Amino acid sequence: MKKKILASLVATMAVGATCAFAANPFVDVPTDSWAYKSVVELADAGIIQGVDGTYFQGSRNITRYEAAEMTAKAMAHMDKASVEQRAMINKLADEYADELNNLGVRVSNLEQKVGNVKMTGDFRIRYKHQSDGFTRDAARVDPITQKVTPLRTNDQFQYRMRLRANAYINDKTKAVLGISTGNKTFFDGASTAASGESTSSYVDDAYVTSDLTKNFNVKAGRWDFYNLGNGLGLQYGDTFEAMQGQYKLGNFTLTGGFGEFKEGAAYTGVYTDADGNPVSNNKYITQTGGHTLVGVQTGYGEIEGAFNKVGFGVYYNAFNDSTAKTQNLSKIIGGYAKFQLGDKWNLIGDYQKVKKDQTKQYDDDANLWGAKLSYGTAAFNKAGSWDAWLEYINADPNALYGSTNSWRQANLIDNVKSWGVGVDYTIGKNVMFSVMQSFASSLKDSSYGTKDPNEETRAQFVFVF
Template sequence: MKTKVLAALAATMAVGATCAFAANPFVDVPSDSWAYKSVVELADAGIIQGVDGQYFQGNRNITRYEAAEMVAKAMAHMDKASVEQRALINKLADEYADELNNLGVRVSALENRVGNVKLTGDARIKYAHQESYKHLDNTTGKITDAGKKNDASWMYRVRIRANAQVNDRTKVTYGITTGDRSFADNSAASSENNPYTDIAKVDYNFGGNNWNLSVGRTDAYHLGGDRAYGYNYGDIFDRAELKYQNDKFAATAGYGKFKTDGSDTDYGKVTGKNATDTEDALSGVKTGYGELEGFFGGGRAAGSALGVYYNDFTRADGTNHGTDDVFHADDLWGAYVSANLGKWNALANYEHVSFVDGAKNINKDDNADVWIGRLTYGKAGFATPKSWDAWVEYINAEDGAFIGGNSTSWRFSKDMDNIESWGVGADYTFAKNAMFQVMQSFGTNTKDGNAEDPGEQTRAQFVFVF
């Protein structure tokens, strides 16, 4: 969606009356223009910068991303606004909520005054069902029927985040989570079921807000970054990461170690090998990683994107596999394209896993691939009641393509490898900050070997943010 610069100016000029009058910075705004005083006041307040520092270009179309930047800067002047002006700015913040969230640290540095601590969080109630529970036999490597039909469970998760703005460049984030807890779980007194720290990091923003150094624990690192499907690991990750980004390009480099919360460790089959039922195959594995992304047709916040990424794995002992002979992925690289076509979004994602020397999958290959596609119509946003979307996806994963851990996908991690499957789903925001989501798989089958086909999966959940 595009709008006129003058329209965005009129919407944000509520703070203009509080700014000191200064000299006109734009050569194309004459002193007898009807907008002269407002343009000068907004420029003096830092809400607008014009083009190339000299021209206002009042007839130029702007993107939603540019409009969101002006709203963010107006939010930084909230202390000077009247009650009516604050209401207008808050209304604009709701309108551009998705773009403001995508601006990340850049908006946070403007929205949060130094010394403030903001508490946020979310709560989720989830129902997960599988037609027939299939069990991976660690001796034969085959999936067999464990005799549990219509396996279903209700779970909940609560997360709390504290965001502290130390200064105009430094932000500290700390968070705790309950993890997924079954309503039927009677072992809450067990220490392994206690809430745990899933975020503890420091972000330092510099270089004109284009560079960000982040050190510590993040809650949902997944291979491929924020735009890719997130087929592989999507859980706790301790790392140091440096990122450069602007409206057209982003480059990320980092190094860290995978962590697990034990919530889905019944599946340990990795690159053709079998782990024990109590061990997560990816736990303790380290990786150096990098990602390059390009944005077009609307910029980083609202446009289409394409990216490539790479991970180089080692075990904690410095090898690609430990004495338990579990983890055998040497490296992984992937690529994605996310294209916005009106109200449609098309995502295509590919990943390639290479095994260490001597490690093979059931087809005796030394590598494995996964192809993923998702088509989405509409866009559900927590800040926009009655917004919705619907999607369909396709996954084709060779044996060994899923390297372990908890995937960002809605599917059970134990059934992510050596499969071909379709899925459909929908998201609906039934009230502000409250969303209902439903997902269903179909046409799922085991690609290679004699293992039985996994049962189809159903998932429904309510998610609340605060």
């Protein structure tokens, strides 16, 4: 097959590449050539490299192996391909199936990706340890007083599985449907039957996103991850239903919408006494009864900027519905900043101001901030890649409201000063192992408890497919 013929064929599926200002990398392709634009687009997308990176040699016959390489590279842009382009890639995958297999690209995987629907998912299994940190489903009943006391356990094993169906409606519109098992606890001695578990599987993704213009995108429905503030996710990082618009202007992105928080257990602020027993009559419990964002509605807006080695964002969440008022919540204002320090070092700082609906003695405005310094990058598609990180959390009492995206238990985020360290390592393609440990944790305000929270240890495996 002539290289110039294949170039024009693959050019129809070179998606995601923009070359308005890309330079011609080949000295033997003049600007007035019929293939000039296609060749530059393909080179800019990384699909072709030419000969020695200097000559295109468009009249030379190429090998089937070279054609298979181009096909495999075109697959890297599948997420932005049109229906017609995916059909073309499917034909090429069939034609060069043997060569693709020799390259380590399974044709069955290609066929899964080139249709209108792409299936993805992940499975996580983790271990957590924190002395007197977890409550079992069962409870202990005093035979005389009939007082019910939740059973406590130091260790907890959990698993979670999620499946995603990504349907490409057209070049600009995509629909996503996903289900999740939620975090399932096992080896805890609970007697609850699987069919009756309260944390049964649920739809955590059901949304449509569409590019109305080159710079304006809309999104509507339910999605599994709303990171309040797009920083460290200390306050909330869970299921959210909303209608949202996003506009990109150069290095800046403006996001706004209206939605409702759908997942996350309430944080009741339970601390332990000097003997390690749960405190049932502390000021937090008697005054507030705990906080949650579930069912709370919010109008939100955010401005973000991304430059060479610096990124930042400022945001505003307003809460005006009756559910928010029962949680004594008015608004959350905050921002984050990210810095790339050299080739492998990264630093992020995150701050939130939680404004209450009413000023109360034991439920006043609260500040929540954290910082994380990391080295390296652990990537699922690169076996042997790794990173290590160090973090610091400083939170006032009553700062935490939701289903945090942090690895920590809630009592290591609310009313606490605490350090943490962790390592992530990709032990094989699509398999990552992580371990985290808190240290030097202490209560910020001792009037909400008499004993510092116990340190937490976590270890987990995550498999993606």
